[in-house]
Amino acid sequence: MSQASAGAAARYVGQHVVRKEDPRMLTGQGRYVDDNVVPGMLHAAFVRSPHAKARIVHIDFAAARALPGVHGIYTGADIAAMVKPARSLHWPPNVPYPVTMPLAHTDVRYVGDPVVLIVADDRYIAEDAAELVEVEYDPQDALVDYMTANNGPKVHPDLDSNLLWEMASPADPELDAIFASAAHVVEKTITQQRYINSPMETRGIIASHSAAENLTTIWSASQGVHQTAYYLANALACDIADLRVIAGDVGAGFGGKVHPGRDEIAVVIAARHMRRPIKYIEDRMEHLIASAQAREESALVKLAFDAKGILLAAKFDYQHDSGAYPWLPSVGPLAVNAFPGPYRLPKFGWRVRAWYTNTVGLGAYRGPWMFETVAREQVIDIAAKQMGIDSLELRRRNVIHTADQPYKTASGQVYDRVSPDQTLEKVVDMIDVPVFRKVQEAARKEGRYLGLGMSVYMEPTVNAIGGIRTTFQAETRMDASGRITVSSHIGNPGNSMETTLAQIAADELGVDIKDVRVVYGDTANTQFGPGAGGSKQAVGAGGAVTVAAQALRKKILAIGAKMLEAAPEDLTIENGKVFVKGIPQVELTLKKIAESAYYLPKTLPEGMEPGLATSHRMTLPVTHWANAAHACTVDVDVETGVVKILRWVASEDCGVMINPTVVEGQMSGGIVQGIGGVLLEHSLYDERGNPLAASFKDYLLPLATDVPVIEYSHVCTPSDTPGGFKGAGEGGAIIAPPTLANAIADALAPFNIDCSRMPLSPDRLLMALEASRSGKA
């Protein structure tokens, strides 16, 4: 059932509405975690391991203890005496789990592993004390490269091997037969490097414990306060009700602020133990080496086609690095589900292997499963070249059309109301492929190498993967003055939910958006439910607000109908007033209705409960599908290896757009993160396990001078959930890398450069060009 707006024509949904968040953020009045001061608050710093793998022989903290202003020193042994090892709530059942403690106990397993927690009057003193702690280590050979994990030194002595888990589709003779008889079989290994989330605000937490109330209050840079409480309660073996988590403004997260880190858990334990509030703000070096990693992965992709280039089958043999202590053990299942993508793929076989290494643990980063799109879209281009078919033509022959839907993929997913074919044609029109090909040909004659790349993909949104991610709730209420409050468990690390949820409620309730306040970011005044992550905000929170607001509207109209002696269906609400449609002279202010609901319950329709608050909790399908196609053109300087992006066009279908400007902001933010990944960002380790990108001088991020003007086009196929939303948070980061890699490969086609190993930074492209020129390609 489509649940379109019950109200008058939408006035805010679909419009460029300026954000409610902006005035405070532009004037320095935002309130981020580090801006909070709690009376009596102390400050934390960590002694971290300089070794990728070592036994802790002895810790001498006498000098640190003697430093004035130091109030607490906790080693792994101290913490181990206070908590039991906790299993990540994301761990798959029946898969062994390494004993994981907040601080390293007997040995360290990556550079940056927290060893000692210092609590002092201020951060300066805490860092002084950390310098004074002497830890004697017995270093051992570390395992750094996940591709050698099978035979490398063991990361976790308590586990049988370095294989975190392995999963595979059942043996399928039919699949093998297709490959054996196919007209074309294309295979290629695609490799992607390690990224670090790098939000501008690092992680941070303040914990304050009241023994009298048995309540620990936590201020956290959190993507969702209830999910932070949910994970912390698991780690601390307490109840969620023993914790109150508050997040003010959050300086982005991109997945990195979904789950509290081991260091943050240690801070909460220390605050409960010391009965003093403690603040810990991760510094940038800690973020880059000890927060979480993403994307260190590779896959052998095999595609089988018939003589006409119709896709018959695929095999996806995927491996990734999970680091030492991942909170997200594997992105494999999500990647497998999404691999078939926007194409009609009859048969699919797969294997996933996740490996431990002596590097920082795997976490979530914008589209954690995105390697399926990176690998598939690059191999599609390689296949087109091998078969002598234009890559656009190959995509056109295989893309799923509206008439194919509902379409059940070879990984068991069902697509309905999606438009990959339409988005593909939109970007082809926008980029004007025939014209570009002529320009490209002319440029080559002048020694300039231009290239065109494109990609198409399906974006799994919502990802209601169980636990706290199962149901979504919202409350809408009107107070006695006629103003609206929306309450949601969702988080707002830059995704503009304060504005977009207000747009929805204002439309449903016929009020000015100024009269809607959105409450979020505090477990004490919102209901249990997931936070930001997985592009679930519009579908989950937006959907729940839509239904809750529709129920509130119904109640307001029922009260209004009695007061105006009219039928509810003849009434409407506009500009904060209820009136009979077509007769605006006979009106009632919402304040009047609210006064009835709160102060004059006897005047209400018979049987109606007093008050004006409605709540809705709903379950969504595990996965929703949004889709998009992107194309870009580049100019690669073959003397310097520098890639200049000339144009970038993107066509996305995220269903109903609440605020197109916000959607485009999500798209462009993701695209530029993807561009950074292809051209700049690389969290590299040396062979001994030392992270080599420990500052923003080494971990390079895209700047304003690096980005093209992004051109957008929107296809809108509403979903069948309340409001018709699909989600739009991660797509750009998923599809940008293969789009750009394909463009670079196209530009360098005359040199036959292999672009299958990212990043495609100038040094790497130059080396490849040199090898090509000297005939070693």
Next chain:
Amino acid sequence: MSDHTIQTKINGNVVKKTVAARKTLADFLRVDCSLTGTHIGCEHGVCGACTVMVDGLAVRSCLMLAVQADGAEIRTVEGVAKEDGTLHRVQQALQEEHGLQCGFCTPGFVMTLVSLVERKEPIDEEEMKAALSGHICRCTGYQGILRAVKKLTATPAKA
């Protein structure tokens, strides 16, 4: 470690305080003066989030010590909009063009842009864009910020 008494003028108000020699200007503003609008993103002078104006020039407050600001006039993001709340044209342009999402890097961008639009010499779009390459934003992909730059450097239409 030594303590020093410094006197500065911050957003028009005289501030006299005793600070440790090693305290950064960023920490002084945030902790000692409760001006938390200045944000710390990297503490090594790359990201630009902590940018403030010292004697009219945009500087990174994480790379400057509070004692070095003795006698200086400092302007932070809290001192940009008018007292009645009217946003500065830089702030207005960023809001209208969706030049911010999480808002954490925003104070730094605001201060650099304010220092550029308020300087005597006119500035063109390319120069302003180049100046912004000293700032990192991870949310917007810079699209809205660059639209704001275009707006701020547009030649005013003749009346």
